């Protein structure tokens with residue numbers, strides 16, 4: 001029996017790297033996938049040329065293309081403005097609010113309406129650390145928790161196992177210097193300890209769909225230099241064997257569920 005999954009993200013492109021394969025697999029199994037994106041992503045890194053145009057419109061169009069690649073049925077934009085990453089929080093643009101300043105209850109009420117309207121069984125959001133720690137990701141996490149309280153929907157938080165990530169970063173750090181003085185120890189509290197992960201999904205042939213979704217976010221592979229911001233560009237350049245290793249599995253922590261046994265599917269196969 002097919003179900004409905006609402007996937008809530010902070011920015012256009014958040015759907016691709018951590019959840020793209022799982023969403024494509026669920027869509028291929030006949031489940032209805034609805035994307036809800038909280039912000040316009042207009043503070044994402046991009047080349048000067050793209051920044052001088054309407055980057056918000058570009059990024060929404062890229063998200064629509066990614067949704068097609070993954071088989072999502074619909075994209076709903078909540079239309080808040082990107083709060084940006086880093087120490088400085090920019091003021092609100094005219095007539096709009098930075099997502100992080102919009103109260104959790106207000107956003108949660110909006111998302112809860114979508115979950116109820118869709119009759120969704122599963123909501124996907126973001127882990128407590130906001131992945132690598134973006135303030136908008138943390139806000140999405142808090143919204144997801146509130147929506148679960150309001151609706152009783154199953155909540156799966158997209159994440160990655162912290163320990164192997166840290167090991168890999170430290171290994172890379174030994175052979176080359178990170179740009180902008182990035183220190184792997186900044187990621188000591190990023191993502192989720194492996195023992196708390198409830199789902200490890202092998203995405204198999206949907207790796208191709210995920211890569212198509214990642215490529216759809218062309219603006220995020222241009223311009224800018226930062227510690228975490230060029231992830232899409234560098235991951236897309238990996239040789240095939242490494243690419244499957246890095247991108248071929250996706251991880252979730254389902255709220256209110258024991259981490260053992262580790263699950264390998266979002267929905268039970270026999271329903």
Ligand SMILES: [Zn+2]
Pocket residue numbers: 010011014134137
């Ligand atoms: Zn993001």
